[in-house]
Amino acid sequence: ILNVEQSPQSLHVQEGDSTNFTCSFPSSNFYALHWYRWETAKSPEALFVMTLNGDEKKKGRISATLNTKEGYSYLYIKGSQPEDSATYLCAYITGNQFYFGTGTSLTVIP
């Protein structure tokens, strides 16, 4: 069984705070890592697709880094807003298979 772990499981931050969370995955047989944002009662939405060690991607206030050698990716949110409240999922892709972490649930308190 392949483990993709995300930490923390849940997080509460004040509006305006910056925050980050971690996705850990096996460092062998890596093909790609995806980050998704999943709001309650909606479908997961892709944030980033990362394939190269050292990749850094940015979309507005959200950014992500990737270290395939040690098997982790960080997602950063700068100046959190209430609309950032969601579960953030990472997916590790190897071979033909996609392994999702259980997500980090973020609540931003106004």
Next chain:
Amino acid sequence: NAGVMQNPRHLVRRRGQEARLRCSPMKGHSHVYWYRQLPEEGLKFMVYLQKENIIDESGMPKERFSAEFPKEGPSILRIQQVVRGDSAAYFCASSPASGSGNFGNEQYFGPGTRLTVT
């Protein structure tokens, strides 16, 4: 451009009945993935299909579950003789093909089908 469509959104079946879940990928997408989310758990990969081909079904239970993606029409996830443990949300996602393989492409998710087995 319509997104990924799944129907029905909610499905109730009695134990022993069959459940058929449909997924229409986004226009131009030829790759479909099915995931299951059991209560209090994350998304678990079930199967990856391209038109008329099952690429990887290693996440699918060996019995009672099958999936297809015909040349025409939606992808179907079929669960025969449902049991209470099959109650879950089933999500479908699609992605476009690319020349070098698909795994670097982001997936677009449908709204899910919530199956309840009574």
